[in-house]
Amino acid sequence: MSSPQTLVIHNGRVLTLGDSPRVIENGAVSIDRSTGRIIAVDESAKILEAHKDAELIDAEGKVVMPGFICSHTHFYSVFSRGFALPEAPAKTFLEVLQRLWWRLDKALNMEDTYMSAMACTIQAVKCGTTTLIDHHAAPNAIPGSLDEIAKATTGAGIRACLCYEVTDRNSLEEAEAGVSENIRFIQRCVKEQNPLLAASFGLHASFTVGDKTMESICRRLRREVPPEQFGIHIHVAEGLYDQDQCQDRCHKTVVSRLNELGLLGPRTICAHCVYVTPEDEDTLKQTDTIIAHNPSSNMNNAVGFANVKRMLDKGILVGMGTDGMSQDMISEFKTGYCGHKLEARDPSVMGWELGQLLFANNAKIAERFFGFPIGHLTPGAAGDVVILDYDPPTPITPGNWPWHFMFGVSACDVNSTIVGGKVLMRNHVLNLPQPQFDEKAVMKRARECSVGVWERF
Template sequence: MPTLLIRNATIVPDPANPEAACLPGYSVLVEGETISAIVPDADAPTTADEVIEAHGRLLMPGNICAHTHFYGAFARGMAIPGPPPRDFPEILRRLWWALDKALSLEDVRLSALVCLADAIRHGTTTLIDHHASPNAIDGSLSVIAEAVETAGVRACLCYEVSDRDGRDKALAGIAENVRWIRESRQRGSTRLAGTFGLHAAMTLSDATLERAVAEAQSLGVGFHIHAAEGPADQEHSLATYGERVIERLHRLGVLGPQTIVAHAITIDAWEMGLLRETDTWVTHQPRSNMNNAVGVADIPTMLRGNMRVGLGNDGFAFDMFEEMKTAYLLHKVHRLDPRVMNGYEVMRLAYTNNAALAGRFFPRPIGRVAVGAFADLILLDYAPYTPLTAGNVPWHILFGIRGSHVTHTIVGGRVLMAERQLRTLDEAAIAAEARTRAPEVWQRFETFSRYT
């Protein structure tokens, strides 16, 4: 069993726990994938298969992204033909539903690699992805899985089933979820998992949802779906079904403790109650919500009710420290109250709740530096110029730490980046290949955007 020793670190074991004292001058021993000892440097072993000298750097849990889209990497810098989209439905039709059609399986692989390199560089070690490629459905999740395996991170994958491209592709999406869930179990990897993807309530008929629910129940899994991401989803549900989005999903059996509802912005008190009563997970993506001008989810109220709420990025850059900062600021200005969404509440989203959500898919604890937990760790060269204590860690993270401070990224005891040099991926080669392929993707995108 390979061993890794990290010496002379300042350990921040759990940023969300005000009782978890910071530990300067400590060492962490990793055996295989798991942390086996956390001891003062004087008590640390003298040898290991690999030794990292931390030189007093911060050692923290790797960050977790609870909702993302690897397939969107080629959108960066891409122009949308015509005038700017005026609302979220236009953004969907003219950007995302044209881009996903433009992707081949090779584009899917490369788009994932671009995102995974960004994640490693910024200390994001576990990702829950939500994929779409309507013209390259079959096998798409295995292609992403191979990219994940190469990169060395931890990921839960699914395919977003939708009726927007016709019945045959909806059925193909269902089949891809079923195939991948079975394959992920057969692989027996501790770094890959599967759940059942659904696009959004407004692009799914009752018949398709009933078919998906039957398949998911036979496999014992939940769902990963966008819901109430702005007014359009609610308006469609009320006009078409005479009920609100969350009520409809509940009626059809989609909600539950294994299901992730991304966004949940335009929900009312009764819908929030249903999400709470069913122990359904909600993920918050503040940067995306601001960019799409779809509103602000009532995350402070959800947290007050001890709902299961995590933090994702919806495909934005994989510096989760930036997502934390945005969550901290957005709710203050929205409520006109600087007391709203305090630092520990943000840490609760990003660390406590994200780790609990990841625990639904992976077999050992993630998201804290503790004996017995997966050794998913990051080192940062953040040098605070004020005291760093258990009682002020959140504000060092929110006002001081950035993804650019990450020097080492470790997943399951494997060093994926050391001294800011990626070990598992050739970042320059990936970027060069992406620059070559992007014009072809963009050309296909322009063709599809005329008909979407």
């Protein structure tokens, strides 16, 4: 028996977010499952009257809000959990890359790529993260790797924007394979027009991509990728070494190098930007380039924080990612909230602004890649909704919700996760396709794969 075409979530405390955020007590959201878009958001009585044949979810007074969005992650990093380096701990960010990540990604095969995406997809659903922008690396399993990730994300029913991390630090041949994988997958997404799937063109970082590779990338992008898909996803000035190396080799900053190559723009994500200069920020603003801020990763790698407040004041679109630390955006928000105050030694900074990164700005970023409204509960937007087991002891208003998230909400409160009107988790029970998304089976196989990864490492 097929489900009704319309899904109605009613009897909730609806937090719409968006340009004109509202809190609707005893509110409801109706979603057209055939399009995956929201039909209406209003008081429960009005929505129920208009959709008498809909499938109903009684939110029982819980908070109903848009699904979370992650603007920068790495699914493959899941295999680093619990792994102990066989030598002394890294002391610098470059050593972290050399001793851990550049060895881990070489150890991945195609099944590892798939299983890492499966494991992270399940975590995302449980955390209420419905859209993720991933940045993949697996030098010994490049061709077809983005299809394996897409098989996991679309199969589960979440939205994902994917790319492969091109670098020539190992060889020019590997770099060309990465270029081809990105372009092939972009062309696939253009052809299929799957609302759950988008693509970008991935680069690792300026200091691991030489001039010859950059020239090849620019040439092929302009020749083989539609103009509306043009843009890159790259780590920028995450550590000081990136800037220093670019100054020594190219006599310019990383942002200047990318700008002169014509690689900045509205569909380019520059992750981190911890060590960009004020002049770099001006360039990022002028080109309408995106910055993805990753507080927990920056703290873990001890690289410091980007000057997010100054970037926002300049009008730069800054979103929030996790850099693969998890898929839990509530935890990421809390880390950034406290971290920025500690960094500035000022308890007044970066409260409301971090909320803007997490919701308003991440929504704008997702919309640039998927081509339709995402991240707010308004008619015509994606029907991506989470229900939270949060009964606030004080009123939630359009002006105070970030502090409810900071001091009252955690990922454990995610009761239900819905994407495009499809219920992926209800009352904390996963509702993903079986048997391939059986959580116990996925985690068991991931553990088995991790043994091989660690041995090859």
